[in-house]
Amino acid sequence: xxxxxxxxxxxxxxxxxxxxxxxxEWLPGGGATNTFTLGTNAFLRPADLLTxxxxxxxxxxxxxxxxxxxEAPASTENRDGLGPIFNARSxxxxxxxxxxxxxxxxxxxxxxxxxxxxSGPDGQPDPVYGGQLQDLGNPGVPAEVRxxxxxxxxxxxxxxxxPWSLGVPDYRFEDPAYGPLDPALQVSPRIAPQMIGLGxxxxxxEDALVARxxxxxxxxxxISGRVQRSIDAETGALAMGRFGWKxxxxxxxxxxAGAFAGDLGITSTLVPTDDCTPAQEACATALxxxxxxxxxxxxxxxALYSRALAVPVRRSWEDPEVLRGKWLFSRLxxxxxxxxxxxTGPFPPLPELEGQAIWPYTDLLLHxxxxxxxxxxxxGEASGTEWKTPPLWGLGLxxxxxxHSRYLHDxxxxxxxxxVLWHGGEAEEARxxxxxxxAGDRAAVLTFLADL
Amino acid sequence: MKSVAPLALLLAAxxxxxxxxxxxxxxxxxxxxxDHAAHVEQSYADALTGARALDTALEALVAGxxxxxxxxxxxxxxxxxxAYLRTEVFRFSDGPIDNPDDGPEGLLNxxxxxxNYIDYVVGNDAAGIVNGTxxxxxxxxxxxxxxxxxxxxxxxxxxxxxxxWGQDLSDTGPGERxxxxxVTDGSxxxxxxxxxxxxxxxxxxxxxxxxxxxxxxxxxxxxxxxGFEGAxxxxxxxxxxxxxxxxxxxxxxxxxxAALDSGDREDxxxxxxxxxxxxxxxxxxxxxxxxxxxxxxxxxEAEPELAAQITARIDExxxxxxxLENPFEHEIxxxxxxxNARVQALIDSLRTQEGLLEDVFIAFGLSVPVPE
Numbered sequence: 001x002x003x004x005x006x007x008x009x010x011x012x013x014x015x016x017x018x019x020x021x022x023x024x025e026w027l028p029g030g031g032a033t034n035t036f037t038l039g040t041n042a043f044l045r046p047a048d049l050l051t052x053x054x055x056x057x058x059x060x061x062x063x064x065x066x067x068x069x070x071e072a073p074a075s076t077e078n079r080d081g082l083g084p085i086f087n088a089r090s091x092x093x094x095x096x097x098x099x100x101x102x103x104x105x106x107x108x109x110x111x112x113x114x115x116x117x118x119s120g121p122d123g124q125p126d127p128v129y130g131g132q133l134q135d136l137g138n139p140g141v142p143a144e145v146r147x148x149x150x151x152x153x154x155x156x157x158x159x160x161x162x163p164w165s166l167g168v169p170d171y172r173f174e175d176p177a178y179g180p181l182d183p184a185l186q187v188s189p190r191i192a193p194q195m196i197g198l199g200x201x202x203x204x205x206e207d208a209l210v211a212r213x214x215x216x217x218x219x220x221x222x223i224s225g226r227v228q229r230s231i232d233a234e235t236g237a238l239a240m241g242r243f244g245w246k247x248x249x250x251x252x253x254x255x256x257a258g259a260f261a262g263d264l265g266i267t268s269t270l271v272p273t274d275d276c277t278p279a280q281e282a283c284a285t286a287l288x289x290x291x292x293x294x295x296x297x298x299x300x301x302x303a304l305y306s307r308a309l310a311v312p313v314r315r316s317w318e319d320p321e322v323l324r325g326k327w328l329f330s331r332l333x334x335x336x337x338x339x340x341x342x343x344t345g346p347f348p349p350l351p352e353l354e355g356q357a358i359w360p361y362t363d364l365l366l367h368x369x370x371x372x373x374x375x376x377x378x379x380g381e382a383s384g385t386e387w388k389t390p391p392l393w394g395l396g397l398x399x400x401x402x403x404h405s406r407y408l409h410d411x412x413x414x415x416x417x418x419x420v421l422w423h424g425g426e427a428e429e430a431r432x433x434x435x436x437x438x439a440g441d442r443a444a445v446l447t448f449l450a451d452l
Numbered sequence: 453m454k455s456v457a458p459l460a461l462l463l464a465a466x467x468x469x470x471x472x473x474x475x476x477x478x479x480x481x482x483x484x485x486x487d488h489a490a491h492v493e494q495s496y497a498d499a500l501t502g503a504r505a506l507d508t509a510l511e512a513l514v515a516g517x518x519x520x521x522x523x524x525x526x527x528x529x530x531x532x533x534x535a536y537l538r539t540e541v542f543r544f545s546d547g548p549i550d551n552p553d554d555g556p557e558g559l560l561n562x563x564x565x566x567x568n569y570i571d572y573v574v575g576n577d578a579a580g581i582v583n584g585t586x587x588x589x590x591x592x593x594x595x596x597x598x599x600x601x602x603x604x605x606x607x608x609x610x611x612x613x614x615x616x617w618g619q620d621l622s623d624t625g626p627g628e629r630x631x632x633x634x635v636t637d638g639s640x641x642x643x644x645x646x647x648x649x650x651x652x653x654x655x656x657x658x659x660x661x662x663x664x665x666x667x668x669x670x671x672x673x674x675x676x677x678x679g680f681e682g683a684x685x686x687x688x689x690x691x692x693x694x695x696x697x698x699x700x701x702x703x704x705x706x707x708x709x710a711a712l713d714s715g716d717r718e719d720x721x722x723x724x725x726x727x728x729x730x731x732x733x734x735x736x737x738x739x740x741x742x743x744x745x746x747x748x749x750x751x752x753e754a755e756p757e758l759a760a761q762i763t764a765r766i767d768e769x770x771x772x773x774x775x776l777e778n779p780f781e782h783e784i785x786x787x788x789x790x791x792n793a794r795v796q797a798l799i800d801s802l803r804t805q806e807g808l809l810e811d812v813f814i815a816f817g818l819s820v821p822v823p824e
Contacts, residue, residue: 036810040546041693044701056799059705060713066706068605070566073575075619075723078716079564096552139569139579287575301713403552 019326021318023357025341028393028452029197029311030356038312042397043098043196047310049352054304061305064298066092069264071138072289078298081289084141085134085276086265087115091302094192094263098309099394099401101192103169103411109147110135113192114411115263116147116171121184123378128178129185130275132262141282142177156421159436166421169412178280186384188375190245191411194394194401198243198252199307200358201391203347206240212339212363223336223426225365228388230380233257233270242364245409246379247388253303253349260294260302268294307350311358311393316451325448328441333430337389339363361392361452370424373408385425396450416449417442475817477685478753484746485684488691489670489677491745495539495738496667502532503663507656510612514649517634526616529609530727536561536609536663537734541742544697545690548669548676556662559594562605563721565614570606570651572642573619581606582648590658593651607658610722615652617724625779626726689818691747692809695739699769700806703735708799715786728780732798733773739805740766755815758808765805772798 027033032047046058064079068089072080087110088094094101094113101113116133118126125131129144137143152168171189173181215226228241232250239250249255257270265274269292276283316322329335338361347353366386376384387409395416399405405415413419423431434445509528513521543550543557550557568579577583586592596606605611618629632641634649642648669676680687711719720728743766752759776783776794783791 036813037693040552041544041697056709057713059701059709062701063706063710067564068562068566070564071568073573074564074567075621076564076716076719078714078719082566139584295714298714 017324017327018320019323019330021323022341025359026314026317028314028359029200030344030358032197032200032308032310032353032356032358033313034310035313038315038397039400040097042312042401043194043309043394045310046308047199047353050308050350051352054308054350054352057301057304058308061301061303061308064091064302065095065098065305066090068093069266072287072293077289078295081266081293083136083138083265084283084286085137085144085274085280087132087134087136087263088112089136089264091259091264095195097401098195100194100398100406101411102402102404102406103189103191104149106150107148108174109145109149110143111147111149115190115192116173117188117190117377117379119186119377120182121186123186125277126182126185128277128279129176129181130277132275133173133187134265134275137283138286141286144177144280145173145181146175148172148174156435158439158442160438162439164417164421166418167412167414169410178283186375186377188245188377188379189410191406191409193245193390194398195306196309196394197311197358197360197391198309199347199350199353200311200344200356201242201360201362201364202252202307202349203344203353203356204342204358204364205345208342208345209240209364213365221336222429223333223367225337225363225367226381226386228366228381241380241388245387245390246382247364247366248380248382251349252307253299256303256306257294257299260299266294267292268299269296270299304350307353311360312397314451315396319447319451321444321447322451323448324441325444325446325451328437328445329448332433332445334427335361336430337363337365337367337427338392339389359393362389365389367427368425370426370428372424373422375409392449392452395452416446420445475754475815477816478750480753481688481750482681482684484750485687485691486681487746488687488742489681490672491742492539492542493667493670493672493677495535495542495741496663496670498535499532499539500660500663500667502528502535503656503660506532506612507660510652510656513631514634514653517631517640517645517649519631522616522631522634526725529613529616530725530730533609533722533727533730534734534737537731538738538741540702540735541694541698541738543694544702545694547680547690547694548666556665558605558608559662560608560659561610562608563610564723565605565610567614567619570611570614571648574621577643582651583644588647588650588654590654590661593654593658607655609659610724612652612655612659613722613724613727615648615655620724620726627724688747688750688816689813691742692813692816692818695742695747696806696809696813698735698739699802699809703732704799704802704806708732708795708802711780711784712792712795712799715784719784720780723781726779726781729773729776729778729783732776732780733770736766736770736773736802740770751812755812758811758815762805762808762812765801765808769798769801769805772801 031049034045036045046055069082070080071082074080082089103114104111118129118133120126133144135143135145135147150170154166154168157163210227213225213227215224217224228247229238230241230248232239233254241247241250243249243255257268260266260268261271261274267274272292278284340361341359344353344356366382366388368385369387374385378384407413407419408422413422420434506528509525513525549555567573568576571580571582573579593607617627620627630641634645636645721731722728748759782788783795
């Protein structure tokens with residue numbers, strides 16, 4: 001792996017300082033790349049290689065992803081069952097235009113797009129508030145809490161003397177409606193990420209990902225990379241986790257069913273209970289929309305939709321400034337975790353996604369990101385400081401799609417550079433090397449990231 | 453209205469056109485885009501006329517609830533729909549109707565409706581804002597509509613539809629809310645008749661106000677309109693984008709495919725009034741009007757064969773939409789093979805239409821660049 005000595009070389013800048021254009025990198029999703037609409041509509045296209053049957057189901061899934069769910073009973077029987085407590089009324093409320101949410105500025109919830117996972121000091125769900133705080137409720141059912149955000153600034157400087165400032169969020173919870181919150185409650189804020197290319201990530205062969213793991217840092221490069229494991233809700237078997245900020249969901253289907261139950265309060269065959277505990281009387285006694293509330297076909301369609309969203313085409317992959325940024329990205333060691341490319345393997349849920357060369361820039365492994373980003377809430381194999389490497393594709397289009405540039409697991413970074421600067425733990429060396437770059441090189445790295 | 457600059461982000465394609473070799477923008481583009489803008493304004497003016505008539509009929513119902521005033525209000529609702537639906541083709545391009553910052557589309561036509569967020573439903577007599585104690589006025593309803601994101605639906609055409617018809621519990625016809633739900637002298641049915649009437653009045657006023665906002669943004673000297681006409685090539689791309697997305701993604705996909713796939717008889721947009729067929733027909737008419745009014749000429753100048761194909765295809769889609777039988781909920785019933793086939797034929801035609809319009813997008817260099 002890249003040792004600290006490289007940092008000196010970077011400053012000297014020998015060689016061409018330009019990465020090569022690689023075959024197919026302009027199509028980050030392979031045959032599942034959207035080359036048609038960009039701007040606001042950059043994330044909403046289905047993969048072109050879908051079969052006609054799957055294409056039809058994609059649109060059905062889209063309908064259930066984008067439209068609001070309603071309280072039961074309603075005339076639209078297929079679309080009721082919301083709540084009794086929930087974080088949002090639709091998937092698209094948080095993943096607007098299949099994109100990414102932003103955290104609130106200073107102020108009070110409900111916080112659409114940002115949710116709080118919780119557990120007791122023993123790591124188990126809280127006996128009253130469950131595994132997640134829901135800040136909305138149906139009429140007559142109190143929301144669990146009213147979250148309040150406050151932001152502070154943390155200053156620093158680059159090696160060349162230019163100052164930076166990072167926004168540091170702090171959350172507190174007012175008006176707990178079901179009794180006081182346990183003072184030892186572990187709280188993990190999570191932002192809703194972009195929905196593109198999820199089926200492709202699921203189709204990367206597990207062997208290829210596991211081969212990159214180095215749980216005890218046997219090669220001594222300072223980068224571990226650990227595999228998350230959890231019980232797959234569909235099969236009941238232990239499986240490699242890939243989705244969610246701590247990688248705790250093995251499949252998109254599992255993640256979707258979990259979000260329906262936890263975020264919308266809609267039960268399914270896979271996740272038959274929502275996050276309302278018996279201790280929450282107003283919630284536990286409310287009417288429901290069936291048992292389970294979600295038609296299994298609808299769950300399957302939303303999962304298909306979530307697996308089939310295309311990844312947008314690169315716009316300036318041949319631009320010299322982008323290629324210089326790409327070269328620096330690798331030289332800094334960012335690609336030790338943000339693995340540029342993979343090839344998808346057999347994928348029974350959506351066979352047409354097999355055999356695609358893809359460029360997600362992730363290893364889907366857990367890494368220690370240091371104390372500043374830590375949620376101090378262990379989950380499965382992940383410690384309180386570990387996060388799963390998120391894919392970087394689509395990052396540069398978030399401003400077009402969602403009108404903001406908030407990044408990281410809780411959206412704290414206000415732009416791509418703040419996201420880089422927040423990296424710690426295993427990424428600290430790469431982050432420090434970034435701060436040693438001159439302004440022109442820093443800009444090149446960001447230009448590269450913005451082209452993804 | 454917002455300034456035009458951020459809207460340039462709508463389609464990166466439109467900002468950085470990679471025009472096919474030898475492509476020259478037809479001379480008629482600028483005048484066609486101006487004609488289109490005038491057509492948009494007129495279309496919203498027509499929708500506004502219908503909404504004002506509806507608002508008046510709602511006031512008459514609330515002032516004197518009888519079978520006759522209820523029937524008149526329902527008729528005014530039905531009459532108001534076609535003109536609004538024909539404006540839906542102006543969505544999906546970040547224009548005044550659904551601009552992410554302040555577009556009122558979610559206040560006007562959002563679906564599905566959270567019935568028991570508004571009023572009583574079978575199984576819950578005390579549900580909804582009508583049966584609560586919160587103040588019902590325009591600001592309150594608009595803010596309740598926003599609660600929980602864009603999608604808590606307390607206002608718009610479908611909220612009014614629900615208050616006029618009630619739940620559609622009938623297999624053969626629409627909902628059957630009695631006029632006595634609005635009678636306040638003590639002889640009425642259901643509780644809180646006064647609040648129900650107030651809700652209806654306020655929802656009608658809001659509908660008019662929200663349409664006025666969109667209409668005014670398209671007035672000849674409004675900043676959005678002048679910016680739109682001032683960037684004809686980019687605006688041409690926007691118009692096409694709206695047509696493409698309404699044809700395929702929205703009508704063919706989200707509304708028809710999803711309904712056919714689910715087979716749930718109330719998985720239809722105007723489920724209380726059983727007016728869903730009109731939704732489909734008029735959406736296609738809106739596409740046809742936008743196409744024939746000005747866009748067709750521009751395309752015909754550059755790609756005459758493609759233009760002719762699109763004209764024929766939109767006609768075909770319209771005929772297939774008109775061939776749907778009422779009520780729509782029977783057409784999607786899994787046991788109605790003929791109805792399912794009619795819906796499928798319309799879906800197929802709209803998807804073909806989408807593909808042809810995409811061909812225009814590509815021919816005009818509005819798609820993203822590809823490598824040599």
